[in-house]
Amino acid sequence: MKTKRFGVSMEDELLEKLNRIVEQKRYPNRSEAIRDLIRSSLVEEEWKRTEEETIGVLVIVFDHHQRELSSRLLEKEHMRSGEILATLHLHLDHHNCLEAKVIRGIPAQVQALADELIAMKGVKFGRLIPATIGKNLR
Ligand code: NI
Incomplete structure (x- = not known):
């Protein structure tokens, strides 16, 4: 894909914040950080669409001794x-299991x-991580 350069103007304060992000997240340069911020915003948009498919990863931690939970x-x-x-299942200890489920829809x-x-x-714990099918990031 062809890459284009363009100039970006911003206030000192905002630029300092961008520099901090670059440093903290160990980006090789500002361009890669800005590209990621744009992609992240596109993924957010993808999740606001009401009729297009997307993908998410649900992480849950549960007690497998809880009556019938595993079978349910x-x-x-x-x-x-x-x-x-797909589901990834880990037996964390005698009681606890972790599952990561990839959900599409x-x-x-x-x-x-x-x-x-x-x-x-x-x-005991659950969090949905909104991911992307990627086609809007091309
Ligand atoms: Ni288990």
């Missing part, structure tokens, strides 16, 4: 197999399914 989670996974594309569906799983009894 598995049942949901079979029922919603079109949406839950329109944003509202992905959010609703994530909320449903997080709300299940025995799920």
Whole structure:
């Protein structure tokens, strides 16, 4: 892809903040930091679209001793197999498991399914990470 250069004007104060981001996040240069900020804003936009598919990763930590939770989670996974594309399962210790589930669908569906799983009894932690199918970032 062709790269173009352009000039950016900003106040000293804002530039200092950009420089701080570059340093803290160890960007090789300001251009890469600005590109990432733009992409991040595009992903945010992707999540506001109501009819286009996107992808998210749900991370949950749960107690597998909670009555029937494991089997209820598995049942949901079979029922919603079109949406839950993959699950990574880690046995953290004797009680706790961590799962990362890749969910695909329109944003509202992905959010609703994530909320449903997080709300299940025995799920101690849950967070949906809004990701992207990437096509809007080309
Ligand atoms: Ni486990």
